[in-house]
Amino acid sequence: YNSINLDFGEGAALNIRVDNVTGLNVRNNSFAYTAEGTGHAMYINNPDPTSQINYNNYFSNGDNFVYYGAEIEDLAALQAVNIPAGNDLNSKEGNPLYQDVTDLTPQGVQLWASAVPIFGITTDYFGNPRPTTNPTIGAIEYEPLADDLEAKSLEGPEIMLTETEYQLNFTIQNVGSQTQNFYTVKLMKQPNIELVSETLNIPLESAEVYTHIFDWTPQNTGVFQLYGKVVLPGDLNPGNDITESIKVTIFPENVTIVDLGEDTTSNNILPLSFFFRNSISQTMYMGTEL
Numbered sequence: 001y002n003s004i005n006l007d008f009g010e011g012a013a014l015n016i017r018v019d020n021v022t023g024l025n026v027r028n029n030s031f032a033y034t035a036e037g038t039g040h041a042m043y044i045n046n047p048d049p050t051s052q053i054n055y056n057n058y059f060s061n062g063d064n065f066v067y068y069g070a071e072i073e074d075l076a077a078l079q080a081v082n083i084p085a086g087n088d089l090n091s092k093e094g095n096p097l098y099q100d101v102t103d104l105t106p107q108g109v110q111l112w113a114s115a116v117p118i119f120g121i122t123t124d125y126f127g128n129p130r131p132t133t134n135p136t137i138g139a140i141e142y143e144p145l146a147d148d149l150e151a152k153s154l155e156g157p158e159i160m161l162t163e164t165e166y167q168l169n170f171t172i173q174n175v176g177s178q179t180q181n182f183y184t185v186k187l188m189k190q191p192n193i194e195l196v197s198e199t200l201n202i203p204l205e206s207a208e209v210y211t212h213i214f215d216w217t218p219q220n221t222g223v224f225q226l227y228g229k230v231v232l233p234g235d236l237n238p239g240n241d242i243t244e245s246i247k248v249t250i251f252p253e254n255v256t257i258v259d260l261g262e263d264t265t266s267n268n269i270l271p272l273s274f275f276f277r278n279s280i281s282q283t284m285y286m287g288t289e290l
Contacts, residue, residue, distance in 0.1 A: 001121060002029045003104040003138035009035065012043035019046050026053040028115040030096045030106065030138035033060040042066040047083040055116045057092040057137045109144045109175040109207045111137040145236040148176035149183055154228040154243045160218050163253040168214045170228035174204040183232045187214045190225040190245060218250045258290060
């Protein structure tokens with residue numbers, strides 16, 4: 001029943017790098033690496049001495065997820081290690097959404113009611129009683145709001161043409177405790193202009209994530225800020241109903257778009273280099289190369 005947050009450096013929230021360990025029992029813990037480096041949510045160099053490891057929540061905001069005898073990229077890969085048999089079968093993966101770096105009260109719904117009772121541990125960090133059947137993962141008990149849908153992200157092309165249909169992926173999550181059946185998803189444009197609105201009857205259980213695909217055909221050229229919005233009648237937390245905006249540039253339908261380089265191309269690589277803000281270069285392409 002530990003909650004650990006590592007928000008700096010290259011270490012790990014749980015860091016065990018010795019071999020002379022026996023009977024390692026790791027259950028009901030929330031391990032979070034919230035820095036942006038190469039740290040891990042958990043680092044155990046040798047999983048063999050582990051007797052139990054389950055009912056944990058792992059989250060890494062950095063380049064790595066966990067190290068468990070080898071680099072592990074996600075929860076499914078961690079479960080596949082199978083040392084000991086069935087390791088992390090009931091564990092979770094996701095941001096615990098701690099209040100801040102010093103207050104580790106969680107808001108991540110996947111922690112709620114997802115731990116296993118341990119004999120002799122009847123209260124949480126603050127002395128609040130632990131449920132006898134389904135306690136919360138981590139040091140602090142909490143209960144999510146009953147009705148709360150969160151708009152997590154909107155993804156789509158950065159460049160579009162008018163009169164051409166595009167698909168944008170809008171991801172939402174039920175971060176409340178109750179299953180939701182009827183809600184509306186909207187594709188929006190700043191400032192508060194509705195582009196697409198669809199009412200859905202797709203059940204979302206607590207902690208479930210759903211990605212809806214908007215089909216949208218731009219009509220006007222220009223640079224726009226698009227975002228997703230979810231509307232749930234009786235939502236108890238309207239502050240998480242919209243995503244961050246994405247910038248979209250829309251050209252006339254008769255424009256031909258040509259990609260130069262790849263997403264990983266640095267900003268000081270020819271044919272276009274504006275690193276010093278005064279570069280001039282010229283590159284010739286044959287017609288067959290375009």
